[in-house]
Amino acid sequence: MRKRLIAGALGGLAAAAVVVPMTAQAAPATPAARHVLLLSIDGLHQSDLVRYAAAHPKSALAGLLRRGTSYANASTTSPSDSFPGLLSMVTGGTPRSTGVYYDDSYDRSLAAPGSNCTTKGTEVLYDETIDRDSTKVDGGGGLDPAKFPRDPAKGCAPVAPHSYLRVNTIFEVVKKAGLRTAWSDKHLAYDLVNGPSGKGVDDLYTPEVASVPASGTAGNDDLKVTGIVHEIDGYDHTGAHRAAVPAVFGMNFQAVSVAQKDPAGGYQAGGTPGPELAEALDHTDASIGRMVTELGRQHLLGSTDVIVTAKHGQSPIDKSKLKIVGKDVLPGIVNAVKPGLVAQATQDDGALLWLTDQSKAPAAAAALRKQAAKAGIAKVLVGKDIVRRFGDPRRDPRVPDLVVITKPGVVYTKPGSKIAEHGGFNPEDTHVALVTAGPGFRNGTIARQVRTTQIAPSILTLLGLRPDALRSVRIEGTSPLPR
Structure with missing residues (x-):
């Protein structure tokens, strides 16, 4: 029997440092596959997958469903942000063990970018803003360490995304076994998947999606797809250098997520994709078909497992349920308890709040609950509820002091800017496709x-x-998917 962590017994920092004794998960005597292709269609719900396959029986997605295993009740992480969503797939862990809650979060032990580290506590932002130039597809030549948070415990050294992750990744494990690894994603900040070693991915390709307008998102996806095809053909992602076909490789698709959020896009009645979203789904399906066809052409289908899922869903599907709440509302309520109480507020269709005075967390929670209707709040997590789910914010410098779970359809943003979002805790955010x-x-x-x-x-x-x-597997007792 595995001995699991008792919920709430350890803070997140302690949990990340403690290995839970468990029965060893032995590797099979004979590998089932020589390659695994992992694909994340960001925003794809299980309902989207089922609907699309039924309407397009000759599609690549329908073909995968016919010959594979469909997991009808799969959930991603809460919060359902891209960073923890991807890390769940490549570490086996939730933010409790990975220490990564969002691409925009807070750490009480780190110092601000460019500072001398005399003041601790800073926003940790790992998105296109840490590129040298996010208007360029290559990020202007890479990440800019001057924009990284700094670690006072390590001589005020900049903290790169991969160094922020507390646990190892599948890429590090596979590479240590002498096999090749590759990954493609939307921002250079996905250096994150290299893991703490900084060297987990042999071929990391991150064409900056922020360098193109929303209308160009599918074209940005195409760059990554072409890279995958080159890797299937026995080259690196550029197609210029010979390399072994990766044992584990894959990418994210962004076009579906963008179409779901675009005020001109989204869903029609009954969850039917509107024209923009339907086009994004068709384009993504054709891209997957291109990869599957190439696997067949290279005689690799019989030795490759394809996994299609999503880092996150998107909410709301029904546009009539959309309720926009300004991003000033939650901080305003909390700061009324004590001026300057909000150290960081990360808000989309849920919210994570870090406080400058943690003793005020119960009072801040009470204030939020009192104005729940105005702020679109369904539930506020504080104290023991936070400890049970994530760890103790008094012991782990990354755990938020408050978590706001919204009523379905609530999005914290500017009016007219978007019609859906992810990052929250509701089913439309977390119930994702998996085949x-x-x-x-x-x-x-x-x-x-x-x-x-x-x-x-x-x-x-x-x-x-x-x-x-995998360290997260040991910490959280994660088991493989039932097969």
């Missing part, structure tokens, strides 16, 4: 609840490696 197809999976549907954290140990198992080589 696997290849030699390691049988055809069928699994109805019981699974989590995207189970993808990471599944990938290692498929490749004949030990799942418990």
